[in-house]
Amino acid sequence: KILTGFREGKFDILVGVNLLREGLDFPEVSLVAILDADREGFLRSDTSLIQTMGRAARNVRGKVILYADTITGSMRRAMDEVNRRRIVQEKYNKKHGITPQSIIKDIEQLLDFDVE
Numbered sequence: 001k002i003l004t005g006f007r008e009g010k011f012d013i014l015v016g017v018n019l020l021r022e023g024l025d026f027p028e029v030s031l032v033a034i035l036d037a038d039r040e041g042f043l044r045s046d047t048s049l050i051q052t053m054g055r056a057a058r059n060v061r062g063k064v065i066l067y068a069d070t071i072t073g074s075m076r077r078a079m080d081e082v083n084r085r086r087i088v089q090e091k092y093n094k095k096h097g098i099t100p101q102s103i104i105k106d107i108e109q110l111l112d113f114d115v116e
Helices: 002-007 046-056 073-096
Strands: 031-034 063-066
Touching: 031 046, 046 063, 046 073, 063 073
Parallel strands: 031 063
Antiparallel strands: none
16 A cells, blocks of 8 residues: 555655665655665665665666665675666667656556565
8 A cells, every 4th residue: 555655646755765766666765765874784885775776876966875884895886887888778768769757557466576
């Protein structure tokens, strides 16, 4: 119900920990804020950071903010990889005359599994 409400615009903010890291696409997401991004561990590995940052990638105006006191190795690798991917995508788009657009999904397409 909460996720559907978010998709329908009933909520402006959705706060999550692990569920939102991967597997769910919310085209409406325009900002992902990662708190304590410099705290090393499972949810702050470069791979996990990239997955979480990717939640904003479905929206052409998507932004990511990493809140941290210092830039860790995981953060640096994640930022470098995201920037590398952006450069590749921009070159491809330019070569093929593609203008990026936000994806559009029906609300019914939100989940492919049951949440209890």
